[in-house]
Amino acid sequence: MGTKAILYIVVPCYNEEKVLPITSGMFLEKVQKLIQAEKIDEKSRIMFVNDGSKDRTWEIILELAKKDEHFIGISQSRNRGHQNAVLAGLMEAKDCCDITISIDCDGQDDINAMNQMIEEYYDGCEIVYGVRSNREKDTIFKRCTAQGFYKFLNAMGAEVVYNHADYRLVSSRVLQEFANYKEVNLFLRGMFPLVGFKSTSVYYERHERIAGESHYPLRKMLALAFDGITSLSVKPIRMITELGIIIAMLSFAGVIWSIVMALLGRTVAGWASMVCIVAFIGGVQLICTGVIGEYIGKIYMEVKHRPRYIISERTMNQEEK
Ligand code: UDP
Ligand code: MG
Numbered sequence: 001m002g003t004k005a006i007l008y009i010v011v012p013c014y015n016e017e018k019v020l021p022i023t024s025g026m027f028l029e030k031v032q033k034l035i036q037a038e039k040i041d042e043k044s045r046i047m048f049v050n051d052g053s054k055d056r057t058w059e060i061i062l063e064l065a066k067k068d069e070h071f072i073g074i075s076q077s078r079n080r081g082h083q084n085a086v087l088a089g090l091m092e093a094k095d096c097c098d099i100t101i102s103i104d105c106d107g108q109d110d111i112n113a114m115n116q117m118i119e120e121y122y123d124g125c126e127i128v129y130g131v132r133s134n135r136e137k138d139t140i141f142k143r144c145t146a147q148g149f150y151k152f153l154n155a156m157g158a159e160v161v162y163n164h165a166d167y168r169l170v171s172s173r174v175l176q177e178f179a180n181y182k183e184v185n186l187f188l189r190g191m192f193p194l195v196g197f198k199s200t201s202v203y204y205e206r207h208e209r210i211a212g213e214s215h216y217p218l219r220k221m222l223a224l225a226f227d228g229i230t231s232l233s234v235k236p237i238r239m240i241t242e243l244g245i246i247i248a249m250l251s252f253a254g255v256i257w258s259i260v261m262a263l264l265g266r267t268v269a270g271w272a273s274m275v276c277i278v279a280f281i282g283g284v285q286l287i288c289t290g291v292i293g294e295y296i297g298k299i300y301m302e303v304k305h306r307p308r309y310i311i312s313e314r315t316m317n318q319e320e321k
Pocket of ligand 2 (some may be wrong): 104106108209214
């Protein structure tokens with residue numbers, strides 16, 4: 001491959017017939033400008049991933065591909081959700097290009113940030129995260145829920161880049177390694193940091209959606225947060241164990257208290273023994289659940305078959321090895 005990188009822009013689309021005719025032109029203009037400026041190779045492409053749309057989205061993609069060779073498209077057999085659509089596009093692109101940039105098709109993410117992302121790539125970064133510098137354009141409700149989303153994820157031990165969604169540059173080299181992450185429960189923004197390699201962030205202002213409606217209502221955002229936490233962290237399980245230990249300690253105090261009361265003769269017959277049993281069993285059960293949970297957490301991590309190491313540099317050539 002030449003000195004100029006081949007760029008594939010990966011764009012997930014679900015029922016986007018309203019925005020696609022507008023934003024596709026913007027993407028094409030950007031790619032043509034980058035080619036003219038000799039920043040990227042002529043073989044660069046804009047890859048649309050139709051995520052089982054029920055409207056004319058796929059027909060529009062077919063028309064675009066006929067009109068200009070820089071447009072290409074793939075279509076999923078049914079709707080699988082944003083994360084799966086992005087993954088399908090990235091995996092499809094990884095063997096044909098040097099770098100990918102994933103971006104939503106609704107025009108919310110500023111395409112001009114791509115210039116800086118590509119500069120950072122030439123400076124040696126393999127992953128460049130697009131980070132929103134502000135959310136003034138979002139509704140107050142969206143802003144609060146979205147910020148709560150990142151805070152909650154971090155509190156639960158799922159580390160993510162703050163205010164970064166799925167607008168990012170990833171080199172094909174990272175994607176080759178990423179292909180070894182075989183899990184089906186996808187939370188891409190939390191998984192890419194696990195791969196490692198040199199990375200950085202680029203800041204941009206997020207716009208309003210050009211047309212159509214958001215596919216991420218609160219319900220889907222909560223589902224995504226839950227996926228993120230459970231796929232990256234076993235902290236919820238650990239919290240059960242901790243709760244068990246606290247309750248066991250409280251019960252122990254309860255046991256002493258009931259014995260003292262019984263000795264002082266201030267109780268009816270049988271009360272103290274009942275309190276002792278109830279308090280003791282409660283604490284023991286929670287600790288046991290937590291311990292079983294620890295093992296389930298380990299099994300969960302094992303079945304993902306994530307790579308145990310990724311080598312980024314060698315002093316010797318591949319052949320010498
Ligand atoms: N999307 C998708 N499959 C889905 C839902 C959404 O491919 O099931 C795409 C959608 O077309 C868009 C991107 O994911 O390009 C982000 O969706 P949206 O703009 O609705 O989310 P928001 O920006 O409001 O969080
Ligand atoms: Mg959007």
